[in-house]
Every structure is written in structure tokens, then in C-alpha cells.
Amino acid sequence: MTPFSSPAAAGTAADTAQASEAAETARPPVTADWLRFDPASTASVPLFDSAAIRRLEQAAYASLSPFTLMARAGAAAAAWLTAHAPAGPLLLLAGPGNNGGDALVAATCLHRAGREVQAWLLADPTRLPADAARAWQQANDAGVPLQVLMPDAASPQTAPPWPPTAPRFVAVVDGLLGIGLNRPASGALAEWIARLGVLADEGVPVFALDVPSGLSADTGAGAPAVRATRTLTFIAAKPGLLTLDGRDCAGELDIAPLGLDYPPQDAAAAWANTPARFAAALPGRRHASHKGSFGTLAVIGGSIGMVGAPLLGARAALHLGAGRVHVGFLADPAPRFDPVHPELMLHPVDRLQLPEMSALVAGPGMGTDENARRWLETALRSGTPIALDADALNLLAADTALAAMARAGTAPRVLTPHPLEAAWLMGCTVAQIQRDRLGAARTLATQWQAVVVLKGSGTVIASPGEQAVAINPTGNAGLATAGTGDVLAGMIGALLAQGMAAQPAALAAVWLHGRAADRLVAGGEGPAGLTAGELPRAARQALNVLNLPGARR
Numbered sequence: 001m002t003p004f005s006s007p008a009a010a011g012t013a014a015d016t017a018q019a020s021e022a023a024e025t026a027r028p029p030v031t032a033d034w035l036r037f038d039p040a041s042t043a044s045v046p047l048f049d050s051a052a053i054r055r056l057e058q059a060a061y062a063s064l065s066p067f068t069l070m071a072r073a074g075a076a077a078a079a080w081l082t083a084h085a086p087a088g089p090l091l092l093l094a095g096p097g098n099n100g101g102d103a104l105v106a107a108t109c110l111h112r113a114g115r116e117v118q119a120w121l122l123a124d125p126t127r128l129p130a131d132a133a134r135a136w137q138q139a140n141d142a143g144v145p146l147q148v149l150m151p152d153a154a155s156p157q158t159a160p161p162w163p164p165t166a167p168r169f170v171a172v173v174d175g176l177l178g179i180g181l182n183r184p185a186s187g188a189l190a191e192w193i194a195r196l197g198v199l200a201d202e203g204v205p206v207f208a209l210d211v212p213s214g215l216s217a218d219t220g221a222g223a224p225a226v227r228a229t230r231t232l233t234f235i236a237a238k239p240g241l242l243t244l245d246g247r248d249c250a251g252e253l254d255i256a257p258l259g260l261d262y263p264p265q266d267a268a269a270a271w272a273n274t275p276a277r278f279a280a281a282l283p284g285r286r287h288a289s290h291k292g293s294f295g296t297l298a299v300i301g302g303s304i305g306m307v308g309a310p311l312l313g314a315r316a317a318l319h320l321g322a323g324r325v326h327v328g329f330l331a332d333p334a335p336r337f338d339p340v341h342p343e344l345m346l347h348p349v350d351r352l353q354l355p356e357m358s359a360l361v362a363g364p365g366m367g368t369d370e371n372a373r374r375w376l377e378t379a380l381r382s383g384t385p386i387a388l389d390a391d392a393l394n395l396l397a398a399d400t401a402l403a404a405m406a407r408a409g410t411a412p413r414v415l416t417p418h419p420l421e422a423a424w425l426m427g428c429t430v431a432q433i434q435r436d437r438l439g440a441a442r443t444l445a446t447q448w449q450a451v452v453v454l455k456g457s458g459t460v461i462a463s464p465g466e467q468a469v470a471i472n473p474t475g476n477a478g479l480a481t482a483g484t485g486d487v488l489a490g491m492i493g494a495l496l497a498q499g500m501a502a503q504p505a506a507l508a509a510v511w512l513h514g515r516a517a518d519r520l521v522a523g524g525e526g527p528a529g530l531t532a533g534e535l536p537r538a539a540r541q542a543l544n545v546l547n548l549p550g551a552r553r
Contacts, residue, residue: 033076034232035262037253037272039473040515044276046268047239047471049218050179056235056264069258070098070131073234074105076256077209078113080232081106081173085207088170089116093192094132095176095213096123101132102209102234103175104139111144118145118166122159122176122192151188159191171205172196174226176213179238185214185224193224205229211238212249218269219436220244220458232256236263239270242471243437243458270438273461273470273507279546281504283321283495294323295358295497299490300349300379301391302329303372306365309390311335312483312532313364313490314344319536320494320512320543328352330371349375359385359496363392364486373399380405385412385496388450389489393417397424406448412502413450414492416485422454438462438469451502453492455485459510463503470507475514476527483532488513491539515542 037045048056060069081090092107094100100123107119125136125148139146149160174196176189185193193214200206206228211217214225217238222245231250233241235258241250255262271277283294297317301310307329314327318341328349329335338344354360362379366372368391376395379386380402388396388406393415396403406413417425419433422440425448426433433440433454441454441462454460459472491513495505516538520526525534 033079034254034256037237037255037473039272039274039511041272041274042276042279043274044263045272045274046236046263047242047270047272048236048264048266049239049269050182052264052266052269053179053217053235053238056260056266060258060260067131067134070101070105070135072258073102073209073256074135075109076234076258077102077106077173077232078109080254080256081110081207082113082115084230085173086170086205089118089167090171090173091166091169092117092119092173093176093196094119094121094123094136095178095189096128096132097178097180098129098132099178099180099210099213100175101128101135102178103173104132104135104144106173106175106209107144108135108139108142111139111142118147118169120147120149120163122149122188124148124150157187159188159195162195169204171207172199174206174208174213174228176226178210178213179217181214181216184221189213190224193226196226197224200227200229207232208250210234211241215246215249216240219438220246221435222246222249225249227251230254234258235260237272239438239471242272242473243460244434244456247457247473268468270460270469270471273459273472273474273511275511275546277470278504278507278511281500282508282543282546283498283500285321285547291323294321295494295499296324296326296356297322297359297361297490297493297497298326298328298352298354298357299361299364299493300328300330300352300375301362301364301366302327302331302334303365303367303369304331306367307331307335309365309483309486310361311338311340311344312486313361313389313493314338315341315533316487316490316536316539317361317494317497318343319540320491320509322494322497325494326352326357328375330366330375354378354382354384357382357384357497358499359387359493361387361389361489361493363389364489366391366395368394368398373402377402377405380409383409383411385502387414387416387489387492387496389416389485390421393421393425397421406450412496413448414453414496414502414506415444415448415450416453416455416489416492417444418455418485438471441469442467451506453488453506453510455488459514461503461506461510472510472514474511475517476521478517478521478525478527478530479514480527481530481532484513484517484535487532487535487539491536512539512542515539 208228
């Protein structure tokens, strides 16, 4: 369909200092043009929404000469593309705003460095903002091959056709929209986004500048949005790059601070859930330990036909280090033992001694009948730290007395809803939850006075009384299978039983859960066909890597 070649091997990094100097002669020294986002980082990674980024930009504009930030962004993008884009002709698409200006500066830098590029401006050059207009003039002066592809006046919402004389480009750079979009893309720009989607399907690498066009930097909503191979985001990472559609759209993520203080000195909207947020709270392992040192967990659930759910959670709890794990089944008769893990202690639920438990998990396979309600009430009245999942959440959403009891409790609580369960708990629709996942998680945490794990791509973890949430960067589509939520609940319960507070226990379990899936997929065990029962061993390995000497520095 389009004049693009199949991706070639990535070119080696080249020295673009001369091109950068041409773009900005007085650029202050920085340690790197960009930082790779690492989901396993031992440093905290703050996430800033559009309003905060604009405040940071305005502060920079007040202290820097005009065009400085755009020159830095374009030079950083040129160096980044030199390192990551395949060798060969490169197309840069420039939209009507400053994101387009960044692309034009990058094109100028690359052209001056000898790279074969074209830049297509999808806007009227006489109506560009001041900095973008300057970038356009510089590109013209430098002799960059340029084209203006504006919609026809008779069809202003229709993108012009692909130029028939275009060469076969090896990759395309998305500089269409940036963070300025606050509604779904439409008209001609939506057509360009669709064209980039076709290229991505054909295997052509797409590199996005700041935010993939069409993606909300704040919420991660992207319909339509560019699906990039890699994204270079400016100043700081944004929440929308890591949740909902963000991870599918952004691909690999890098951060270009643009010579400003990093991390920025402003209130973060969220934090990436990396080990920096929880590793120090993980339970240690002294030689003079015994099974009682690591707590006793009970998993309550498993009504008739669903006894596998609490078993999955209990097995996961064993692998995350709980000293003793009981399963209380609502099904009658209850299984007598687990042939896979005979270490587990299985009982009819009425044989459990709840006062002896360090923590509870309630809900996996529990059902929602009166017996299930009675045992959830008993668990809530026990005053024991508890993770509430699956049918426990359905019962809370449907029963105002149980809900009031859960809200009034003082024991640490973690709720683990998927979007539909979250909608039931909040009394709204799934669309409302997904429209603002960060806000929904905050609201739930406040309403239920509990740590909330709002599951999905880019799971959001919120705590009552804290505005900034955590967004989890680990995990993949292999987790989209039955039972993985039961495994996560068991992992949270295991960490609660070992004495971790609710917030770090939730952060750690969510990260390890996703990391386990990533390890399995990297080893060829998914994503298609990955099963929940495969996760615990991989999670155990990830946990023990974090506990190695020096791993928490």
C-alpha cells in the first residue's frame, strides 16, 4: 500500500553533536540526551500529567531564551533516532503544533548529519506557533526535503493522498499531536493516524515524539491513536503512557529531560510502580528463621465447581514465602489435600481458626450465596489484614451492610477489582472507570478506606489519603486468562501475612505478578496459552532476585 521498506537491522549510534550544536549553540551540558525507562528501576520514576508538564514548560520558558526547549527536543530526538531507527530513508510527519516543530528540528539535525530524510508538514506553514514556524524556516534554510500536505479546501476533514513520488522509507516518525489533544482525534489527522496503523501492521517501525498521537497523556485513552515501536517522551513520563491503551501505543519508552532538572520538582500525578517504591519493605530472611517467622495465611473461597480458584491463590502464597497456608473451602465436601502442593492445609471453611491467621484472602471462587456472605462477614469481623478479591467484591457491591462493615474496619485491607467489579463498587459503568483509571482508583480508595488495585493494562494502585497513585509497568497479554487474579490475590495475602503494610504489599505483589508473566513470555512460554498456574514459580524467582544482596540499593 505504501512506499515503506521492511525494517532493517537497527543502525549503530552515531555522534550527532554537530547537528545538535547547529540546532542550539548554547545548550547546557547534560549527562544524556535520553534515559531508558526501566520497569525494574531502583530509582523512583515520577509521572506528570499534562497540566504539570505545562507548568514545567512555562517555568523553563521564563528562564530560557525562545526556541531553546524545541531545539533541545529536536536534537535529542535526532540522536535517539540515530540510535534506534533502521538505516535508510526516514520520514518525519509534522503536525500543526509544537510537536510538529520538534519533528522539524529533528529532521534538520538528521539532514545536517547526512541522514536521508523527508519531512511532511500536515498543516498550513503560515499558521504555525512561533517556535514551530522557526523550526519550519530552519528546515527550509538547511535544505531539508519538505512537503506541505494540507487537506483540500473543499474537503477540510480529509487527508490528502500519499505522494506518489515518495521513496521507500524504512521508518516513520510521529510528530503529529503531542500532549495537546484532549478529545479523540478526528478528520484528516485521524486519517494519518490510521495510515500509521496500517504501516505498523505491515511491520514498519513507528517512532513517536513525546506521546503517540491520539493517546491521552493523562488517561491512556487512545481511539484512534498511533501504535509506536518506541516513544521518546519529553521532560518527564506521563501517566497515559503506562495504562489503558498506553503500553500498546507507546512501545518501548525513553525520557528526554531536555536539560531541565530531572526528576522535575513538581507534584507528580503518579509514580511508576518500580522496585524503588516497595523493595525496602520486602520481608528479609534471617538464618535463624522458622515457618512461624513468615506468618500464616488463610484463603477463603472455593464453592462447588470453583475449588481451583483458592488453590491457585494458596499456591501463589507458598511461592511468595508465606510460612503456612490454609485454604478454607465453602464446597462440601472440601478437597482433602492438594496433590500438586501437599504443603497446603485444606479444610472445610468452618474448621478454620481465624484468630490464628496473620492475614486472609477472601473471594476466589467464593460464590455470592448466603453462606458466602456469612463467611465474608466473619472474615471482616476478625480484624485480620485481608485481601478482598472476586466474589468478595461482588458481595460488597450488592450488600450495603457488608459494605459499611468493610469501610468501617481498621485492619489493613486491599481490594483488587477488575474494571467491571470497580464499576459495581462505584455504582457506575465500565466506560466511566476506563475513562479515568487514575481518578477511579483514587475514588475507590477513599470510598472504601482501603488500598485499591484497579487491574488491567497498567494496573493502578491507590491508597486512601494519597493523591499520587502508582501505575504498574510490568505484565503482558499472557495475564488475560482465567485464574491470574486469584494468583495475584494470594501473592498480596502472602506479603500481608509476612508483616508488610497494605500499600507496599500491593505494590510488590502487582509488580512481581507482572514480572513473572514477562519472564515467562521472554522464555517462550506465552503470551498465548500462558496459564495462571505457571506464574507462582516465576514470581518466586523475581522476588528472590530482588532479595539478593545489593539488589535494593
